[in-house]
Amino acid sequence: MLKSNILLLITAAIWGSAFVAQRVGMDYIGPFTYSGIRFLIGGLALIPIAMWIKHWQAKQLAKGVVRNHEPKEGGAGLIRASLICGVVLFAGVTLQQVAMVYTTAGKGGFITSLYIVLVPIMGLAFKQRAGAGVWLGAFIALVGLYLLSIKSDFTLSYGDFLMLIGAFFWAAHVLVIGWVAPKYDPVVLSILQFLICGVLSMGGAVIYETIVWADVMLAMDSILYAALMSTGVAYTLQVVAQQNAKASHAAIILSSEAMFAVLAGWLILDEVLTVRGLWGCAFIMTGMLISQLLPELRLRRLTNNVS
Template identity: 50%
Template sequence: MTDRSLKADILLLITAIIWGAAFVAQRVGMDYMGPLTFNAVRFALGAVALLPLIYSLDREKKKDGTYRKVELGSFLKGSLIAGGALFLGATFQQWGMVYTTAGNAGFITGLYVVFVPVFGLFFKQKTGLPTWIGALLAVTGMYLLSVNEEFHIEFGDLLVLCSAFFWAGHVIVISLLATRVDPVKFAGGQFVACSIFSFMGAFIFENVSLAGIIDGAVPILYGGLMSVGVAYTLQVIAQQDAKPAHAAIILSLESVFAALAGYVLLGEMLTVQGMAGCALMLCGMIISQVKSS
């Protein structure tokens, strides 16, 4: 493993820890406002948080002669595509958080690690037997985690499952675009796009209240500054030196950190059946990344 690869892995692990704890912030935030409002404000905060860093990096690049102007067309197009995928993933996830626990949401979101190599089929990438075995284990695990006594999947878990498809698409989009544009500016661009889409939805479908935003300041600040401003930027930087499937398996550890944070901070408990489901899902996520011989 090269130094660049090791650095990328460390950055991705830090990202997973921050995201895992963010599920608690997202769950608590729903006590004060709607999901679209929460996402609109936190992604706007994340974009604003990057401005000093962008300014500082540009100054350094101008000094050493490495500064390059952003190609506006490519930047806007990439930001809209990545921001759109981010918006859909975040919206379904945050909506689901109204009806499910932080732990459940963390593990189900982690299923995107299985979807990444499967989606790779559309880009003519081979998908080997381990991926299909991992997918089967993951689906079985989700059944144990999410299906109730009446054999119906919980509504919140279903919404989070929908978000996992868009998170997988987001990982692939980032991998295709991260090496073509300045990673920090690209991160900010997708945050702005996601925030705009979320604000549009919030003013149409929700009652946007300043009082609710103020009351939910703590989860919003963590969700905006740490989960968005720090973690998503680390993801973009790290994925310049990490392959999509490799990045996905490390990022999937956020599900473990989400369950731990939900237990420690919210007192969320899993049944024996639920714990078995989580174990199968985690095994499926890991096995899906094993390369076929």
């Protein structure tokens, strides 16, 4: 359990610091170009990792560590699921990447992390129940968003607004993944959705941007960090860690991604949040934790009462 939690914490640190890489990349190339190259490299880099995971799972199955291992579906159904996931991912990624031109890595990390609260609320459309803890957490996170991003004239900056809309797409992506993942191999699904997102982003780059190879090379360090570390390494660590970690623990640990985004922005880009902004971050983090912890505590209490 401790090993899994440490791996999840490393995953959150990589994802959080990737906001800095995304921010730096915008100094040289457009958001579509950055996302296109990032996800094409990331998807291709996952192929050998997928082969290793398959080999590892086969060994675990042979040892009897994994039981009731059922083969996943493939074919046309997998392609359709990958297209849906890839399109939703493309929407979230595009909004996030464009927003990074106008906002800081730290604020981007915290606003994006609101998807953790939005998932159960948006799940109401799929007849998923949201308890009092979720609503309380959402309210506290909303107060945090106000402190972090709302100006004196009660408006959001352009970058923060795009990041907030993107959070809804990240929440939708979580819901879609939750719907299709049980049917298909999650690693293969990830590879295909990353490649689809990359192709769509490159299409946007061709239409809306001018791709200059020299500028791409200037941004290549930040692209490779986001593509290989955030996509390949972090994803692999998450898959391995969640074999043994509790889902509630995993969600809480991964939510620390936002704090790592602020820390990385401060250390690398000299980004500084105001006291008001720091309070906003604290409220958002509290709201996220409450939305995760209270439903879990209520479930445990009900289980204990039944037993």
